[in-house]
Amino acid sequence: MTEVLFEIGVDRLDTGLRGYPVGTVRSSSVDPQAGVRYVGVPIDQLADFEPEKVMHLLLRKRFPDADELASFKNELIERSCLPEGVLELLRGLPKRSHPMDWLVSGILYLGMFETPTGDYEEDGLRLVARVPEVVAAIFRIRSGWGDPIPSKPELGYVENFVHMLGAPDASPHLDRLLRSFNVLHYDHGGGNLSTFTGKAVASGLANIYTSMASAMAALGGPLHGRANQNALEFVREIGTDDPEAIRSFVMDCLEKKRVIPGFGHGVLRAEDPRARVLYGIGEEICPEDPLFRVIRQMREVVPSVLSENPKIQNPYPNVDAATGTLLQACGLMDPEYYTVLFGWSRVVGITAQIIDERTVARSGKGAPIYRPKYVPVDQPHRDV
Ligand code: CMX
Numbered sequence: 001m002t003e004v005l006f007e008i009g010v011d012r013l014d015t016g017l018r019g020y021p022v023g024t025v026r027s028s029s030v031d032p033q034a035g036v037r038y039v040g041v042p043i044d045q046l047a048d049f050e051p052e053k054v055m056h057l058l059l060r061k062r063f064p065d066a067d068e069l070a071s072f073k074n075e076l077i078e079r080s081c082l083p084e085g086v087l088e089l090l091r092g093l094p095k096r097s098h099p100m101d102w103l104v105s106g107i108l109y110l111g112m113f114e115t116p117t118g119d120y121e122e123d124g125l126r127l128v129a130r131v132p133e134v135v136a137a138i139f140r141i142r143s144g145w146g147d148p149i150p151s152k153p154e155l156g157y158v159e160n161f162v163h164m165l166g167a168p169d170a171s172p173h174l175d176r177l178l179r180s181f182n183v184l185h186y187d188h189g190g191g192n193l194s195t196f197t198g199k200a201v202a203s204g205l206a207n208i209y210t211s212m213a214s215a216m217a218a219l220g221g222p223l224h225g226r227a228n229q230n231a232l233e234f235v236r237e238i239g240t241d242d243p244e245a246i247r248s249f250v251m252d253c254l255e256k257k258r259v260i261p262g263f264g265h266g267v268l269r270a271e272d273p274r275a276r277v278l279y280g281i282g283e284e285i286c287p288e289d290p291l292f293r294v295i296r297q298m299r300e301v302v303p304s305v306l307s308e309n310p311k312i313q314n315p316y317p318n319v320d321a322a323t324g325t326l327l328q329a330c331g332l333m334d335p336e337y338y339t340v341l342f343g344w345s346r347v348v349g350i351t352a353q354i355i356d357e358r359t360v361a362r363s364g365k366g367a368p369i370y371r372p373k374y375v376p377v378d379q380p381h382r383d384v
Helices: 051-060 066-078 086-091 099-112 120-143 157-165 174-185 193-203 208-219 227-238 243-255 273-285 290-307 320-329 335-359
Strands: 028-031 035-038
Touching (some): 035 051, 035 273, 051 120, 051 157, 051 174, 066 120, 099 208, 099 335, 120 157, 174 273, 174 335, 193 208, 208 335, 227 243, 227 290, 227 320, 227 335, 273 320, 290 320
Antiparallel strands (some): 028 035
16 A cells, blocks of 8 residues: 655645655755764764765775775776866867856766767766866866966865865865865755755766766756855854854845855755854864964854744754855855856766666666646636
């Protein structure tokens, strides 16, 4: 017998599919109180793990032993070389366009300069292995830092990225921050907009590059991944750690119907454990940074202000509350790039979920092409 999971009333339409069960997910889950778990492991326990080890967990659903980890790293290294032509096309993109549009383009170029094999697992691993070089090149070309720096994949996944980035103002903590940042952003359950979009596009049997480019387009929206850019801009606008000044600034924004980036969540109903980890990293690497002092105070003040509005279901910090502040403290000063770093990381989880949905779901047959129902309204029959 089929279990009934949800009754759908008319009042639940036009709510962005909020909370409707539509599929299964093996890589991660989001608990409203405890936050995200990767294959059952709470995220705060993984934040300091080797990135490749956590990738293996998400893609293969278990931790590797030492030999498996070494061989998984080799699998990434062997696939890391970019097809010729990708960097040339990136060089021609208009610098005024947003870096997320560059990432969408770069991922499409990866698929265009190499015929995808059609095996989602193989293509997915290639994509994961190659995307750091694309992201580093986007920073360098678009910011005018100079030519892309040749990849040295044997350095390690994140270490090689920091090497290829060659950020002129990088602090010695950038490596440490990006290792945790990368792991914390890999995956976040099945129904977040970018992951859902990637799986929806792949359900029409689009290849992984096209599907991922669509997912990244979804991630670029200000209510989703671009909130980390907006959060830093917002923190700079506040510019003080005086609690009363923060309180009145936030109240004024709410009156003007401005969202407070870095706070609230579609599923979580408590402070995001990823935010907690990031505040902890901030206390370790930049406790006296002026903007870190602002977000430390915002963490205390903003939830009480947001709680005064009963329709806001979660007044607490989300993952984007601290990321921008920490990235600027480590020398990545331009917030326009922050969502690209989020996107680079999230490619891992979306890849894992696309592989599962295409090759494991329905006993290996894969989920069918997405086709939710929209209810027609205000359409009287007309003859022409
Ligand atoms: N500031 C102002 N208003 C907020 C708010 C915030 N931080 N969080 C929620 N609200 C508002 C919503 O806009 C919504 O208003 P309407 O009823 O007028 O549409 C109302 O409160 C109810 O929202 P909700 O049910 O609590 O949350 P939603 O699922 O609708 O929205 C989210 C979730 C994240 C889009 C929202 O909290 C938000 O806009 N936050 C700021 C942007 C942000 O930080 N996004 C990053 C999310 C993290 C991620 O993508 O992983």
